[in-house]
Amino acid sequence: MNAYAPHASTSFEARTLALARETFDIEAAAVLGLKARVGIAFVNVVSLMLANKGRVVVMGMGKSGHIGRKIAATLASTGTPSMFVHPAEASHGDLGMVTAADIVLAISNSGESQEMAAILPMLKRQGTVVVAMTASPHSSLAKHADHWLDTAVDKEACPLNLAPTASTTAQLALGDALALALLDARGFRAEDFARSHPGGALGRKLLTHVRDVMRSGTEVPQVLPGAGFSELMREMSAKGLGCAVVADARGQVVGIFTDGDLRRLVEQGTDLRGKIASDLMHRSPSSISVDALAVEAADLMETRRITSVLVQGEAGDLCGIVHVGDLMRAKVI
Structure with missing residues (x-):
């Protein structure tokens, strides 16, 4: 058969x-x-x-x-x-x-x-x-x-x-x-499990902190409040994160300007030539502690629908910035 x-x-x-x-x-x-x-x-x-x-x-x-x-x-x-x-x-x-x-x-x-x-x-x-x-x-x-x-x-x-x-x-x-x-x-606890699995996805999520993935120093796009529009654009383009942090001379964060803000202003027909950073920024940007887990930064980005989160110290000073690309490279997301 x-x-x-x-x-x-x-x-x-x-x-x-x-x-x-x-x-x-x-x-x-x-x-x-x-x-x-x-x-x-x-x-x-x-x-x-x-x-x-x-x-x-x-x-x-x-x-x-x-x-x-x-x-x-x-x-x-x-x-x-x-x-x-x-x-x-x-x-x-x-x-x-x-x-x-x-x-x-x-x-x-x-x-x-x-x-x-x-x-x-x-x-x-x-x-x-x-x-x-x-x-x-x-x-x-x-x-x-x-x-x-x-x-x-x-x-x-x-x-x-x-x-x-x-x-x-x-x-x-x-x-x-x-x-x-x-x-x-x-x-x-889950943290204990992560310590014995540092190479796994759970280990990366529970052991990787913001300080491990953030950009700091000259890598952070940053201008003073009085910076002109041209300087603001140059800083954003040079650092390639789609934003620029506005901080005073003491390093205290006062605001942020993003490519989304630029797009909205252009659509509104705003004349940007005479504007300075403090005119264009929006205040109280999303931020996170340097000691927070990187996965918390990912959650914040998802909730706020943003691609970068500022890293601030307890006194409001600028410590760095985390971009979604940094989290992806670290395989946190």
């Missing part, structure tokens, strides 16, 4: 979608099963990790190892010092990375991993606390651990009930629950 015949294609499509939906159902049931069983053991482990002065060292073989790497990364990025150590490598020297001050989070669905069993005696001898994340409290790993977290599932999503699927989903969900419970208990 032609595999690409319409009825064959329809049968394949139906089977494929049915398996996908069944996978979602089985894995969702696995996670909801954890919700029903989580209890004081989970609270005790969170308390233990919260009080720990060392690191959480996550271990796991095979698919559990892949999950373990993700859990270690999530813990580390949410305020709990953590690292992943491969159990097989631990038997060949990497166990030296683990100290008595650490907590080992050992992940194994069966709890019978030979590589994990080989290093348990050494961990116990040096006094390292072991938390087992397994499906059975009667497994070798659970019996030798100080604490046990239940990750049992009714069945794998795999049609053969062989490939780790629902079980690894349950492990990942429980690891996320640990990380988030610890995050909350530590009072971990």
